[in-house]
Amino acid sequence: MTEEKKDNLFEKKISRRQMLKMTGVGAAGVAIGASGMGGILSAFGRNNAVEEDKTNVKNKVKFYGKNQSGIMTPSQTNIYFASLTVLVKTKAELAQLFKDWTPAAVKLMNGETVGDVTNIMVPPADTGEAVGLDAKNLTLTFGVGPSLFKKFDFGDQKPKELKDLPHFPKDQLQEEYSGGDICIQACADDPQVAFHAVRNLIRIATGRVSLKWSQAGFNAIPMKNGKPETPRNLFAFKDGTENPRDAADADRVVFIQSGESKSWLTGGTYLVARKVQMHLETWDRTALDEQEATFGRHRDTGAPLGKTSEFEAMEIDRKDKNGENVVPETSHVFLAKKANVRLLRRSYSYASGVMDSTGTHDAGLLFISFQKDPNQFIKIQNSLGRMDKMNEYITHRGSALFACFPGVKKGSFIGEALFNTL
Numbered sequence: 001m002t003e004e005k006k007d008n009l010f011e012k013k014i015s016r017r018q019m020l021k022m023t024g025v026g027a028a029g030v031a032i033g034a035s036g037m038g039g040i041l042s043a044f045g046r047n048n049a050v051e052e053d054k055t056n057v058k059n060k061v062k063f064y065g066k067n068q069s070g071i072m073t074p075s076q077t078n079i080y081f082a083s084l085t086v087l088v089k090t091k092a093e094l095a096q097l098f099k100d101w102t103p104a105a106v107k108l109m110n111g112e113t114v115g116d117v118t119n120i121m122v123p124p125a126d127t128g129e130a131v132g133l134d135a136k137n138l139t140l141t142f143g144v145g146p147s148l149f150k151k152f153d154f155g156d157q158k159p160k161e162l163k164d165l166p167h168f169p170k171d172q173l174q175e176e177y178s179g180g181d182i183c184i185q186a187c188a189d190d191p192q193v194a195f196h197a198v199r200n201l202i203r204i205a206t207g208r209v210s211l212k213w214s215q216a217g218f219n220a221i222p223m224k225n226g227k228p229e230t231p232r233n234l235f236a237f238k239d240g241t242e243n244p245r246d247a248a249d250a251d252r253v254v255f256i257q258s259g260e261s262k263s264w265l266t267g268g269t270y271l272v273a274r275k276v277q278m279h280l281e282t283w284d285r286t287a288l289d290e291q292e293a294t295f296g297r298h299r300d301t302g303a304p305l306g307k308t309s310e311f312e313a314m315e316i317d318r319k320d321k322n323g324e325n326v327v328p329e330t331s332h333v334f335l336a337k338k339a340n341v342r343l344l345r346r347s348y349s350y351a352s353g354v355m356d357s358t359g360t361h362d363a364g365l366l367f368i369s370f371q372k373d374p375n376q377f378i379k380i381q382n383s384l385g386r387m388d389k390m391n392e393y394i395t396h397r398g399s400a401l402f403a404c405f406p407g408v409k410k411g412s413f414i415g416e417a418l419f420n421t422l
């Protein structure tokens with residue numbers, strides 16, 4: 001069926017019987033990857049109108065802007081991260097996918113449903129579990145992985161940096177938590193809002209994408225005098241102290257500037273995702289001074305070892321009266337800092353039940369970093385290498401790299417600059 005015919009069909013009122021006949025009835029209608037039916041169901045989410053960022057919505061982050069949301073946005077309490085496999089075969093279909101997602105993303109970030117939920121003759125266009133909640137600071141961040149450029153010929157538009165990350169010492173990567181053609185990072189101050197957003201975006205793309213892997217995560221953000229403080233990871237250490245803090249710093253470290261890469265990536269960035277299992281039982285048997293030596297910071301305050309407050313300078317060359325390093329040379333922060341490059345970390349803890357093989361917690365950190373060049377991450381990870389004292393307590397299980405598009409201008413669509421170059 002041509003796109004035009006499909007659109008005409010959905011402008012008409014159709015009976016429940018006709019509907020069921022078309023969708024193959026019931027449960028099959030929600031399966032991802034079902035061919036044929038996908039196009040029909042996607043029409044429910046299709047909305048070609050240019051949606052506005054609402055100004056009167058509580059807890060709302062703007063969709064339109066120079067950069068995508070969910071990067072320099074202050075961290076929310078929850079993430080639902082999805083890595084997708086693309087099923088469509090042509091670049092036109094791929095562009096259409098992002099065209100369909102754009103108005104839906106605006107509506108989701110407005111705290112609205114993605115489509116009509118009142119017509120009793122058809123399945124509601126929105127799955128509905130976020131109804132009655134406000135926007136909960138939902139952000140949506142879209143990126144494309146190296147594998148997408150193997151499936152589609154983008155000519156010379158593939159940036160040389162967009163390739164699989166190298167193997168690192170201590171990696172025990174599993175294919176089921178690695179890679180992906182497209183990523184959607186949904187962060188919100190509510191787990192259901194984050195999940196709902198991804199669920200509905202995938203539903204709009206029924207038959208056009210399938211879910212490769214996903215990870216839900218959480219962060220508890222302590223508040224002091226109405227201001228958010230650095231969250232703690234599952235080792236109880238403040239995580240995210242040393243990060244770019246303002247827009248000028250982000251332009252130096254995170255966002256690709258004109259001339260620094262392919263033009264479609266100007267204003268974009270690279271997202272590294274690493275699923276890192278944390279061996280909590282081993283950590284919990286470790287003495288506090290050993291824990292602090294692992295990071296090079298005090299657990300309570302987050303201050304550099306030998307100092308008293310979190311944001312005091314981390315001087316890794318400082319010596320004690322015996323001439324010994326105050327911050328151990330094998331500590332995580334010593335080695336990370338020694339690489340002499342920076343990135344933006346925006347990680348979330350996860351707890352996903354039990355490890356079958358050991359009966360221990362399947363818990364850890366969905367480490368996410370943003371940087372204008374993946375080599376920033378690679379240099380730090382290589383510096384951590386085999387030396388990082390934290391290695392005793394962690395295992396890297398998953399890995400992925402995505403090039404995140406620049407922000408979207410009203411009237412444009414997510415990733416348009418890439419498709420316009422073709």
Ligand SMILES: C=CC1=C(C)c2cc3[nH]c(cc4nc(cc5[nH]c(cc1n2)c(C)c5CCC(=O)O)C(CCC(=O)O)=C4C)c(C)c3C=C
Binds near residue numbers: 243337
């Ligand atoms: C390659 C990049 C990094 C990975 C992977 C990574 C994993 C990881 N980190 C923690 C906990 C902490 N990390 C901290 C600082 C820190 N970590 C990295 C990089 C990676 N971490 C950098 C660049 C830095 C900042 C170094 C600096 O310049 O000071 C800290 C200290 C507090 C902070 O600055 O946030 C903690 C704690 C875990 C638990 C983890 C994987 C499970």
Ligand SMILES: [Fe+2]
Binds near residue numbers: 332336
């Ligand atoms: Fe770290």
